[in-house]
């Protein structure tokens with residue numbers, strides 16, 4: 001998660017930005033239009049593409065808009081048979097869903113044991129589908145958090161076969177100021193302004209997923225939703241326009257040098273965490289040089305097999321230590337994916353690392369039989385203030401539960417407000433937590 005600085009957020013509280021009707025005549029919103037044009041230009045410069053549309057409201061909607069552009073490009077050239085989209089096994093779930101939504105057939109390309117796309121399997125899949133190949137959708141750096149050296153060659157293979165290359169740009173925090181997808185082989189990408197460009201992320205939006213294309217696809221970008229047959233993907237020309245000032249302010253305040261420094265810092269932070277934690281929780285994928293990109297996957301599967309302590313236990317226990325858990329079980333089940341970004345300083349990174357190492361120490365105690373697998377500080381996590389009062393019949397102390405590193409530990413104590421819930425049950429069953437209708441009878 002990136003810092004959402006107050007200075008970036010302030011302008012969205014101004015009526016000039018947040019009270020503009022989505023269909024207001026452009027002459028009524030000259031400031032907003034100028035801001036949109038600035039942003040389109042900057043995002044072209046950052047990505048190396050020729051044109052950008054800010055219309056999509058999410059990354060997934062950007063994918064949809066980008067694939068629609070590819071589909072229409074092929075149709076215009078009389079290539080209606082080009083309907084196959086190659087997607088590597090490591091891809092984000094939205095990729096295949098978007099391809100299905102534009103009517104493409106999805107073919108999965110294997111990944112090799114090191115996590116990279118298997119180029120031999122790619123060659124085979126291209127040969128299999130030849131005339132039907134519409135495009136490939138890749139994420140760069142990959143969802144495994146590694147820069148794949150063969151990306152330029154991969155793009156060439158697809159282009160030679162008449163396909164287009166979609167580069168999922170949600171991982172742009174590892175590229176901004178260093179490499180541009182529009183220059184290393186991409187024809188189209190989406191970005192996530194609510195990830196890389198500081199719009200708050202989570203809670204269901206709103207987001208902005210701009211779609212950027214090379215010149216030959218520019219005419220297929222989403223058009224004005226008020227014009228019939230314009231292939232708009234959202235009900236408003238500029239989508240979630242009222243939150244664009246956040247990204248504008250971030251880019252404007254950082255400048256080109258600042259953005260590049262942010263990327264380098266994010267990469268350094270991810271590698272720092274990877275090196276420090278690898279002896280305790282093995283890092284699953286690294287590049288040829290042993291380095292990761294902007295995130296690292298910590299593999300807990302062996303630990304779970306050996307000790308019974310799960311990735312959930314570790315994630316929940318982090319709350320007792322005062323940390324929000326990193327991404328769990330994506331893209332690989334049973335692992336944690338840590339993406340520190342440039343926003344955390346060294347002190348905070350060190351505190352996180354210390355907490356993870358202390359948690360590993362607790363796991364070792366479970367393995368040694370000091371605590372049973374069903375009742376230990378990890379399985380009991382997170383611990384609320386409420387659970388401390390009254391009877392206590394666990395084999396570990398109250399202090400261990402809520403002050404695992406000691407009361408004098410310098411970080412301010414964060415008290416989780418709820419204990420563990422059955423997340424999977426909640427995902428699969430509709431649970432109504434509102435009062436019954438009779439409660440409103442009076």
Ligand SMILES: *Cc1c(COP(=O)(O)O)cnc(C)c1O
Nearest residue numbers: 058059060092094139168170207
């Ligand atoms: C987040 C993400 C998406 C989807 O973005 P949404 O805004 O959540 O729809 C797509 N691809 C990758 C690699 C992502 O990380």
